[in-house]
Amino acid sequence: MTEVHGDESLAAEVRELVGDRHPVLVAATVTPDGSRLAGLGASLDADMELGSISKGITGLLYADALERGELTPSTTLGELLPLADTPAAGVTLAPITTHRSGLPSLPPAAAPLRRTISLWRTGANPYGESREDLIVQARGVQLKRPTARYSNLGFELLGHAIASAAGTSYADLLHRRVSEPLGLEAFYAPATLDQLQPGALIGTSRSGRTRQPWTGEAFGPAGGIRGSIRDLARLAAALLLDGSAPGVAALDPVADFSGRTRIGAAWITLDHNGWPVTWHNGGTGGFRTWLGLDRTAGTAVALMSATSISVDHHGFNLLAQHTAKAAR
Template sequence: MTAAIHGDKRLAARLGELLGMRHPVAAAAAVSPQGMTVAGRGADLDADFEIGSIAKAVTGLLYAEALARDEIGPDTTLGDLLPFGDAPAARVTLHSLSTHRSGLPSLPKSARPWRRTIALWRHGINPYGQDLEQLLDQARGVAVGKPQSRYSNFGFELLGHALAHAAGTTYAELVHRRIATPLELDCFYVPGTADQLRPGALTGRSRRGQPRQPWTGEGFGPAGGVRASITSMARFTAAVLDGSAPGVAALDPVAPFGVGARIGAAWITIKVKDRPITWHNGGTGGFRSWLGLDRGTGTGVVFLSATAAPIDRHGFSLLAEYSNNNGR
């Protein structure tokens, strides 16, 4: 069966060529100085996908914006904003969280990550359903390691909620107030529970095609709980590229991050054929996402898929095609 095509037919055809039959429900957007193009295969342009850890890039923007508003400072700690008492996590700075150098684990042992993973593999169960109070309880008991580069979902969960507290609101409302509303993103939101999903929200599937529960949870939102349509992601990408999005200083790398990479506030920059590419990807139980920017040519690409199979190399390929067409 041929997937229904929506939006730009040329981009839809390229999307199909790159992703193939492993990704029957997918969408793409390309942004360049010539304009914006969006396409979907098997889903219309307003269908909302889980964007996974691209939510961290959103939280990075909110971090840089909070600095610009003087709501926080470069030395602000979690304990300055959240009720941690004398717990070790209270001394962790927001800056270290924003660059994955806080010493916090990816997930705390008290969250039983292996049990969560097994439940996901066997039954497709959402492993991130805790509310904010449960998240804070976990943080009060966690040990803090050496401040070295270590990717941490847990760290970004705490960072986002600390930023929301500094602004006197919730993380979901902060995203709505500072990202979705000013950038006119019609479908860009943070559902705390499954019953907060928009009507017709897509169901993600495993690599083998098995349905997966939506990854919702108040605690999880800042690390991976944003949902968005491809149309909204295109507008988001355009705003980040042209500087009209809040907190775009987050894109500027400030620290090393693994081999050959540097990181700003969540946003990763690497060299691809001597071009600096700024990017982030995402993965949940049933979705994959990728967003990449060639800031030198004013070009950006987004891929969203409702299947949990890799798409990163295809995102880099499509970005290279558009960047070459808008060469220096």
């Protein structure tokens, strides 16, 4: 039988919702009445990969840097990073936040196809570059037409540019402006395997094969943050209930994105069964995550699975259920 931690009624609700495909899964709900947390096969402090929810955190740091006057929407990457006289140097920050910069998903120099094949075959981390490696790769990038195009490279460069404007590294900026003030105890961006905290969980593929942790200094702002479900619950409460999170304006949609969705600084907003949901998901070699907020009702749901099977559908449904309860 799967070991249960935290709120047993939430654990039962989540298990009924997701079935048996996620043997290691943690969940949180946040409402104006408080937070509930549950773990199935993992503790509430289990250290897991957030994947692209990291982009949402970088969006918060961007909005916070704007408020501090450290940069502007029209600041270019070349003003903050040593990109020399290259196409990437002229890209301004604002369109990166809405995936309209013209930057590709990944730089060709990173050999993304070869790395993807290696991930499939051996479970190897497809990232791992240093900040300096990232700069070298970005210098060789040619821009595409600036339409809505999801870009990991864009958010890697954005995060390191924000950190440069603050005179520090991305990992340190994350600690000083998010983790420390909000009391997020396992919320960090490891550059190497030896920077993983003791007890950090290792994820698995859909078939149960172990996947190497996705660490990398360059990758941190786009997908390399780790955290616990307790951390995500505290972050959601800080965004929704007391406004203590930095850069809350990042949640506000400013442009159309895809289909009927709109986007702020990374955060996507859509109508789900009559409820407005602001959300981001994440996926790595061994993890899937989802964080969704109903800003009108003041409710949120977070799901983190140590198996690379999507939890998006379950997250939307669980949030709809708890939003409906809060509205009664």
